[in-house]
Amino acid sequence: MNSIVEFNRYTNSPVANYKGRLYNLPFNMNTFHQMWGVITPEEAMDKIAEQREIALQTMRSKGIDKPRNLEEQALTLIGRDIYEKLIKGYTEKQWGRPCSQLPAFIINRLPVRFIFDNNYFNDKYQGVPVGGYNKLIEGLLKGVECKTNTDFFENRSYWEAIADEIVFTGKIDEFYNYRYGKLEYRTVRFDTEILDTPNYQGNAVVNYTEKEIPYTRIIEHKHFESFGPDVYAGTKTVISKEYPMEWQDGMEPFYPINDEKNAALYEQYKRLAEREASVVFGGRLAEYKYYDMHQVIAKALDLNL
Numbered sequence: 001m002n003s004i005v006e007f008n009r010y011t012n013s014p015v016a017n018y019k020g021r022l023y024n025l026p027f028n029m030n031t032f033h034q035m036w037g038v039i040t041p042e043e044a045m046d047k048i049a050e051q052r053e054i055a056l057q058t059m060r061s062k063g064i065d066k067p068r069n070l071e072e073q074a075l076t077l078i079g080r081d082i083y084e085k086l087i088k089g090y091t092e093k094q095w096g097r098p099c100s101q102l103p104a105f106i107i108n109r110l111p112v113r114f115i116f117d118n119n120y121f122n123d124k125y126q127g128v129p130v131g132g133y134n135k136l137i138e139g140l141l142k143g144v145e146c147k148t149n150t151d152f153f154e155n156r157s158y159w160e161a162i163a164d165e166i167v168f169t170g171k172i173d174e175f176y177n178y179r180y181g182k183l184e185y186r187t188v189r190f191d192t193e194i195l196d197t198p199n200y201q202g203n204a205v206v207n208y209t210e211k212e213i214p215y216t217r218i219i220e221h222k223h224f225e226s227f228g229p230d231v232y233a234g235t236k237t238v239i240s241k242e243y244p245m246e247w248q249d250g251m252e253p254f255y256p257i258n259d260e261k262n263a264a265l266y267e268q269y270k271r272l273a274e275r276e277a278s279v280v281f282g283g284r285l286a287e288y289k290y291y292d293m294h295q296v297i298a299k300a301l302d303l304n305l
């Protein structure tokens, strides 16, 4: 990637807004100080241990020995305060279902840091391409014949006839004409506005974690590429509010729904895909799996065509 485009020094450090109070993410000493006023890692650990114990005791008193859903999982991993203020509303908006009806495995672990570090990622390298992602894509495709605005399914037999091997990155259920049924997705509607202020929220990402606000987060795009005084170089700013919703035909599918029903359906399609001799199913739609960019790039580099 670095041979194609230079990356800037953007560091993802989202902020959560719960009922007008701000908390740093991911959960770290800043968050714990904002939540409880604790000063030392030991005080924070004690507070979390105390709240986890209450959740465990409540469960045991009801005869439950293993978390049965996301709510119980979160309560026993991190305790009630963080769950109710920073996880519950956001997750319910994101998935359109109550946490008590979501599977526990969605949050197998919750990363917690007992240091003052708001960097969302632990990766050594982080950044956004200088000049934008288009520059990266153009570089990757240099010298490669390319047709855009072309739906594979509109002329399927033609593409199959001219290709020795196909890397299919569309929806796997569509590839098989939905013969076992449709996989479900969540998607997001972006409501984008240009505002007459140079700096609306002071950060690229602010999550709104209460249920009553219908969007999950506001992205202020300039903070991905303007740092320090450059933020004030222009008089306006662009923000996008993200409204999560159930995917329907005609919308762009974003997030696979990792419940048992959809996982079983995907397995059926996967079994068909494994029998294809000259088609590789790759990426988030063909593998029905949430991938971040670096993961999908790694997967592509591992391909032995």
Ligand SMILES: Cc1cc2nc3c(=O)[nH]c(=O)nc-3n(C[C@H](O)[C@H](O)[C@H](O)COP(=O)(O)OP(=O)(O)OC[C@H]3O[C@@H](n4cnc5c(N)ncnc54)[C@H](O)[C@@H]3O)c2cc1C
Pocket (backbone or CB within 6 Å): 150, 151, 152, 153, 169, 170, 171, 188, 254, 255, 282, 283, 284, 285, 291, 292, 293, 294, 296
């Ligand atoms: C709201 C949101 C925010 C995200 N933020 C981040 C982030 O901050 N960092 C990060 O690393 N990742 C992020 N991601 C994930 C990132 O978008 C994915 O990792 C990446 O796009 C996956 O690449 P892919 O090749 O698997 O799929 P895609 O990028 O979706 O590529 C699939 C391609 O197949 C094409 N295609 C599909 N069907 C057909 C068809 N029938 N005919 C022809 N072409 C077809 C599509 O047009 C598309 O170009 C985010 C995703 C979402 C939805």
